[in-house]
Amino acid sequence: MSSLQVSVYRYNPETDSAPYMQEFQIDTQGRDLMVLNVLTMIKDQDSSLAFRRSCREGVCGSDGMNMNGKNGLACITALSEVVKDNKLVLRPLPGLPVMRDLVVDMGLFYKQYERMQPYLQNDTAAPAIERLQSPEERDKLDGLYECILCACCSTSCPSFWWNPDKFVGPAGLLQAYRFLADSRDNATQARLAELEDPFSLFRCRGIMNCVSVCPKGLNPTRAIGKIREMLLSNAT
Amino acid sequence: MVTNITNLGRSGLSDWLIQRVSALVLAVYALFLVAYLLFHPNLDYVTWSGLFAQTWMRIFSLLAFISMAAHAWVGLWTISTDYLKHTGARFGFQAVVILAIFVFLVWGVQVLWGA
Numbered sequence: 310m311s312s313l314q315v316s317v318y319r320y321n322p323e324t325d326s327a328p329y330m331q332e333f334q335i336d337t338q339g340r341d342l343m344v345l346n347v348l349t350m351i352k353d354q355d356s357s358l359a360f361r362r363s364c365r366e367g368v369c370g371s372d373g374m375n376m377n378g379k380n381g382l383a384c385i386t387a388l389s390e391v392v393k394d395n396k397l398v399l400r401p402l403p404g405l406p407v408m409r410d411l412v413v414d415m416g417l418f419y420k421q422y423e424r425m426q427p428y429l430q431n432d433t434a435a436p437a438i439e440r441l442q443s444p445e446e447r448d449k450l451d452g453l454y455e456c457i458l459c460a461c462c463s464t465s466c467p468s469f470w471w472n473p474d475k476f477v478g479p480a481g482l483l484q485a486y487r488f489l490a491d492s493r494d495n496a497t498q499a500r501l502a503e504l505e506d507p508f509s510l511f512r513c514r515g516i517m518n519c520v521s522v523c524p525k526g527l528n529p530t531r532a533i534g535k536i537r538e539m540l541l542s543n544a545t
Numbered sequence: 546m547v548t549n550i551t552n553l554g555r556s557g558l559s560d561w562l563i564q565r566v567s568a569l570v571l572a573v574y575a576l577f578l579v580a581y582l583l584f585h586p587n588l589d590y591v592t593w594s595g596l597f598a599q600t601w602m603r604i605f606s607l608l609a610f611i612s613m614a615a616h617a618w619v620g621l622w623t624i625s626t627d628y629l630k631h632t633g634a635r636f637g638f639q640a641v642v643i644l645a646i647f648v649f650l651v652w653g654v655q656v657l658w659g660a
C-alpha cells in the first residue's frame with residue numbers, strides 16, 4: 310500500500326477555539342510527489358483547507374511552510390526529502406501569527422524588509438543613460454539578489470521568534486547587504502546607522518538555521534558577517 | 546532605529562566588541578591560572594598569596610574581573626530581552642544582575658588589595 314499519512318495543522322479563528330491536527334490518508338501510488346501535490350490532493354478531500362501557492366516551481370515564495378519540522382517551499386520539496394516512517398506533518402511557518410490553517414500573517418516580516426529600504430538610493434545627479442557597473446561590481450550581488458522573500462529563513466530563526474519587532478531577521482539583513490554591496494548605491498552610512506543598535510542586526514547569534522533552510526541556497530549569515538565588518542571598520 | 550535605554554553602551558556594535566575582547570581576556574587569564582597550577586604541583590599558601598601580592602598579577606586579575614563583569618552584563622541583558630517579555634520582570638532581573646555584578650566587583654577588589 311502506498312498510502313501516506315499526513316497530519317495537517319488546522320485553525321480557523323472564526324470557528325475553532327484552538328488549533329488542532331487533522332489526519333489524512335493520501336494514496337501517492339508510489340510516486341515521489343512534491344509536498345504541494347499532496348496538499349492539492351488533501352484539498353480535494355477537504356476543500357476547507359487554506360494554504361498559499363502560486364508558481365508551483367520555487368519562484369514566487371508563497372508556499373513556505375514547516376514540513377516534518379523543517380521550513381521549505383512545498384512545491385519544490387519532494388516527499389522523499391522529508392517523509393519519515395511514511396508520515397508527513399505540515400505546519401505553518403513558526404513564529405508568525407496564523408490567519409488560517411497554513412496561512413500566516415507576514416506583516417512583521419514585510420515590515421522589517423521595508424525598514425531596510427530595499428531599493429537603490431543615490432543622491433548624485435543621474436547620468437544621461439544609466440549608472441554603469443563593472444562585471445566585478447555586478448558579481449558582488451550574486452547570492453544576494455536571488456531572494457524570493459519566502460520567509461523560510463526568518464521564521465526558523467530563534468532571534469526573530471523572540472524579537473520580530475526589533476530584530477530585522479536573516480531575509481531583511483540579506484537585502485540590506487544586497488544594497489550595501491551595490492556600487493551604484495550611496496546611502497551606505499544611513500543604512501549602517503539603522504543597523505548599529507543591539508537588536509536590528511546584533512541579535513543574530515550565528516546559529517545558521519537560516520542557511521540550512523533557504524530554498525534558494527542563499528547564505529544570510531555570511532551577509533550579516535559582512536555588514537558587521539562594515540560597521541566595525543566604520544567605527545574603529 | 547531600535548532604541549533601548551537599559552543597554553549600557555546603547556550600541557550593538559560596542560556590545561559585540563566588548564563580548565569578544567572580554568572573552569579573550571578571560572580565556573588568557575584562565576589559561577594562565579591552569580598553567581600556573583600545572584607548574585606548581587605542590588602549591589602552598591605562601592606561594593599562592595605571593596603570586597597575588599605582585600602588582601602585575603593584581604592588575605591582570607582586576608582586568609579579568611572587569612571583563613567578567615562586562616561579559617556577564619552584556620550576556621544576561623541579552624538573555625533577559627530575549628526571554629522576559631514582562632517589562633516588570635525584565636527590569637527586576639536586570640536590576641538584580643547589575644547589583645550582583647557591582648557587589649562581586651567591589652568584593653573582588655577588596656580581596657585583591659586587602660590581603
Ligand code: SF4
Binds near residue numbers: 467479530
Ligand atoms: S545565523 Fe543569525 S539570522 Fe541566521 S538563523 Fe541564526 S541567528 Fe538567525
Ligand code: SF4
Binds near residue numbers: 463480523
Ligand atoms: S533568504 Fe532564502 S529563505 Fe530567506 S526569504 Fe530569501 S529565499 Fe527565502
Ligand code: FES
Binds near residue numbers: 367373384
Ligand atoms: S508555489 Fe511559488 S514558490 Fe512554491
